[in-house]
Amino acid sequence: MTEVITTRREALKGCALAGAAALAAGAGLSAAPARAAAALQGPARPVIYRFGFGAFEVTTILDGAIQLEGPYPIFGEDQFEEDVKAFAEQNFLPPGMMEIAFTVTLVNTGEKLVMFDSGNGAGRRPNAGHLRNLVTEAGLSPDAVDIVAMTHFHPDHIGGLAEEGAAAFPDAEYCFPSTEYDFWSPPEVAEAEATARVGKLVQSNVVPQAEKARMIGGGDAVVSGIEAMDAFGHTPGHTVYHVESEGKRLLLGGDFCNHYVMSLAQPEWHVRFDMDKDGAVATRKALLSMLAAERIPFVGYHMPFPAVGYVEEADGAYRYVPASYQMNL
Numbered sequence: 001m002t003e004v005i006t007t008r009r010e011a012l013k014g015c016a017l018a019g020a021a022a023l024a025a026g027a028g029l030s031a032a033p034a035r036a037a038a039a040l041q042g043p044a045r046p047v048i049y050r051f052g053f054g055a056f057e058v059t060t061i062l063d064g065a066i067q068l069e070g071p072y073p074i075f076g077e078d079q080f081e082e083d084v085k086a087f088a089e090q091n092f093l094p095p096g097m098m099e100i101a102f103t104v105t106l107v108n109t110g111e112k113l114v115m116f117d118s119g120n121g122a123g124r125r126p127n128a129g130h131l132r133n134l135v136t137e138a139g140l141s142p143d144a145v146d147i148v149a150m151t152h153f154h155p156d157h158i159g160g161l162a163e164e165g166a167a168a169f170p171d172a173e174y175c176f177p178s179t180e181y182d183f184w185s186p187p188e189v190a191e192a193e194a195t196a197r198v199g200k201l202v203q204s205n206v207v208p209q210a211e212k213a214r215m216i217g218g219g220d221a222v223v224s225g226i227e228a229m230d231a232f233g234h235t236p237g238h239t240v241y242h243v244e245s246e247g248k249r250l251l252l253g254g255d256f257c258n259h260y261v262m263s264l265a266q267p268e269w270h271v272r273f274d275m276d277k278d279g280a281v282a283t284r285k286a287l288l289s290m291l292a293a294e295r296i297p298f299v300g301y302h303m304p305f306p307a308v309g310y311v312e313e314a315d316g317a318y319r320y321v322p323a324s325y326q327m328n329l
């Protein structure tokens with residue numbers, strides 16, 4: 001096929017040149033130089049998606065993405081490497097490399113603009129950490145964010161809370177899951193080797209905002225229509241948010257499942273980033289079961305952008321069904 005096209009294009013180009021030469025000869029001019037080929041532009045990908053949801057408006061923003069070795073052993077670290085690699089290939093994924101994307105969600109209730117998590121911030125630029133600029137590009141300004149509600153305190157979620165030592169969303173109040181705050185905020189967590197990386201970022205980005213924060217737990221409302229749900233396992237205080245407006249429901253799932261194939265098809269496989277493996281498995285299965293049974297869409301922080309999809313149950317496992325035009329109707 002390529003050869004045919006090439007041949008045809010060459011043939012056409014030959015005709016055009018011959019024609020130009022004939023014209024030039026006729027006019028007594030030399031042939032003009034060939035036009036330069038269009039420059040390669042590099043990859044382009046969507047980074048902002050918005051849809052109406054009842055009386056609310058939901059915007060998802062891609063803070064960025066990183067590429068790294070995986071899915072094994074990040075996903076399925078308790079499995080045989082060759083099994084995980086074969087499962088990846090079976091699902092049209094390369095066995096040795098993967099991408100992790102970061103999607104932040106903003107919900108405008110008409111009264112309050114609520115943002116969920118904050119992206120990576122400066123620590124992961126240039127690959128990620130673009131949230132603040134993109135909030136502006138999305139027609140909302142960082143100053144307009146009324147509340148930042150956190151799912152948990154891992155760096156890819158709290159990194160964007162501060163920018164050059166100041167609050168990145170200066171007029172915002174915060175909702176911090178109280179269990180998460182109590183676990184990470186003691187200064188000694190930033191000293192212990194195993195927790196130092198996260199602990200230090202919590203000290204610089206989270207603790208300074210505590211006086212503007214409401215400490216919340218499962219069942220607490222962020223604003224009317226948005227309620228926190230405990231989702232322990234990934235971290236001690238991992239929290240998801242149930243959004244409801246005019247009878248429509250949406251779950252903002254944070255990191256309860258972190259790979260659109262592995263986490264859904266193999267919810268029991270251990271995930272390196274889950275701090276309590278068994279707790280994370282139990283939470284993952286419970287939420288997947290709820291989403292499938294009640295046919296509720298969800299936004300997953302690490303699902304492929306725009307990160308909105310459904311969960312289908314099949315043979316005791318689950319399948320991610322990316323939203324297509326449902327949200328646009």
Ligand SMILES: [Zn+2]
Nearest residue numbers: 154156255301
């Ligand atoms: Zn994460």
